[in-house]
Amino acid sequence: MSGQDPAVDDAPLLTADDVTRVYTLGRDNEVHALRGVSFTVDRGEHVAIVGSSGSGKSTLLNLLGALDRPTSGHVRYHGRDVRDMDDAELARLRNGSIGFVFQSFQLLPRLTALDNVILPLVYRSSSPRERRERATAALEQVGLADRITHRPGELSGGQQQRVAIARALVTEPALLLADEPTGNLDTRTGEEIMTLLEELHRDRGTALVVITHEAEVAARAARRIELRDGRIVTEVAA
Ligand SMILES: Nc1ncnc2c1ncn2[C@@H]1O[C@H](COP(=O)(O)OP(=O)(O)O)[C@@H](O)[C@H]1O
Ligand SMILES: [Mg+2]
DSSP: OTTOOGGGTTSOSEEEEEEEEEEEEETTEEEEEEEEEEEEEOTTOEEEEEOOTTSSHHHHHHHHTTSSOOSEEEEEETTEEGGGOOHHHHHHIIIIIEEEEETTOOOOTTSOHHHHHHGGGTTSSSOHHHHHHHHHHHHHHTTOGGGTTOOGGGSOHHHHHHHHHHHHHTTOOSEEEEESTTTTSOHHHHHHHHHHHHHHHHHHOOEEEEEOSOHHHHHTSSEEEEEETTEEEEEEEO
């Protein structure tokens, strides 16, 4: 990972330390979405986060991905507190060290598959040609070599999620965060997407943290964290 402090290089990849998140909706209306969550993710680990709807899973993932800040507590990358990062460092983290995959794909509809995957590379110093080559290779890896000029609306749900996975992995992040990546897909397509994520995790050593409703998906992770009402209620190693 670029820009990390070598002094803390042996720290876990990711640490959540007594993290809370309170959403304030009005003067007397607070939602305690997370009530003190602590755990670590090591390099190359595969962790599933499970729990019923509203238990705080997406809130937690957004905090882990530095898309949001905890109300109290700490999220650390390689021992470095996200709170202490300036905007440039945060942008580097979100745009290079972490890949995101969401239930709703979140592709830009006007851009081709190729241009969606090139997007995270745009702020890099590499040449346009290099970016094109890397994005093409990423799309080949997810099995979409023959769809690179298609726009999202011209692709099936499973294909759109493959584009999103290529986009998440094109920067070769150390960590992939996935929020119910199979939630909008039929069972069989969802199964294919999970297999793809697990292969990429295995082959590249990318740590994978996946939120899921599906027991089968969770069962394949090396570790499961169950949330209930904003707290971890069980942590199970497979
Ligand atoms: N932006 C927000 N503003 C206010 N409340 C929110 C917001 N996001 C989530 N919540 C609330 O926080 C709790 C946890 O939500 P969430 O993390 O989305 O749960 P999950 O992903 O497990 O379904 C829920 O009660 C939800 O209504
Ligand atoms: Mg959610």
